[in-house]
Amino acid sequence: MTVYVDLVFFTNLAVDGTVLLLTAKVRKLQPKRRRVALSAGLGAAYAAMMFLASVPYLYSFAAKLMVSVLMLLCAFGYGGLLRFIRLFVAFYVVNFATLGGVIGTSFLLTQSGSPWKAMTVTADGGLLLSWQLQLGLFAATFALSVWMFRGASASTERQQRLESLLVDVVVTVDGESWSCRGLVDTGNRLYDPLTRIPVMMMEASLWKDKLPSGWAERLHQEPADQLLAELDGLREDGFAWGERIRLVPYRSLNGTTRLLLAIKPDSVSIVSGSSEERIYRRVLIGMDGGSISPDGTYRAIVHPDLGMTDSTPSIPSQPA
Helix, strand or coil: CCCCHHHHHHHHHHHHHHHHHHHHHHCCCCCCHHHHHHHHHHHHHHHHHCCCCCCHHHHCHHHHHHHHHHHHHHHHCCCCHHHHHHHHHHHHHHHHHHHHHHHHHHHHHCCCCCHHHHEEECCCCCEEECCCCCHHHHHHHHHHHHHHHHHHHHHHHHHHHHHHHEEEEEEEECCEEEEEEEEECCCCCCECCCCCCEEEEEEHHHHCCCCCCCHHHHCCCCCHHHHHCCHHHHHHCCCCCHHHEEEEEEECCCCCEEEEEEECCCEEEEECCCCCCEEECCCEEEEECCCCCCCCCCCEEECHHHCCCCCCCCCCCCCC
16 A cells, blocks of 8 residues: 555644644634644644654554644643643544544445445454545545534534523512513613613513413514504403503614503513522513514513623612
8 A cells, every 4th residue: 555645744734733723713712823833733744754654652642642732732832731621622522523523424425335344353352443535535524524513513602602691580460470581682772761661572472361362473463552452442351461561662673663562560580590589670571472582492582681690780679
């Protein structure tokens, strides 16, 4: 078998450089490109030496760990023991993820056959598994593995950011309580223009049994003032929340002013993570006729004034 050392060097240079850049992305670092290139060159030179020098102890487990440490120091520096350990773990996680993707994809694409053909039993009872992969297929599978790893990492990061903004919401009206998950939306600055009471949003379907028949569905298509026009007749039919209904004007994305049907609860309790419970009474809840979250992760949009961060002011718990 003919081995081209220059091809081995440049292949490993590209792979090591990509793995180092992925490691930097995972750890949210921005290393200098020349340091990454120098580190990748060190790893590529070590791989090429395997075909140039026959020195067994240079390719031992300890030697490979030492080369990995040198590569990380060259690319990212030291910066403390804990930081370096996290870098080291992230570096090998990226290595195992991408290499596993290459092996899995290549076996998926190769022709099916007996698995025993690729296995050889040695004289001392060992098992050898042969694996051959053309350079073009290796490049394609490696690129696919990197793309999948980056997509999975980005999805996990987005989910973590979302989880940090999720809170538990409990709304109490006339002694009854309704609970759901809510998302703190820092861009939500909706207030009642007269009282300056903050307005949060919840799915009307949560109160389907308490609202007049069909309101939860009609809110999705019909204007709020049209539903409010029916309120006088509903009071006569015993609708208990008639005095709690409000109309809140708001400006939509296209600049049109619309009216939002809202309810005045007795209290809203919000709990975020390990934070203590906070109860607000000076708040309005706008009713949304659709689904606030496409996957049902949350069913309420919480006003930032009601958020649980230390930087946002809380609203005094007093009657409106």
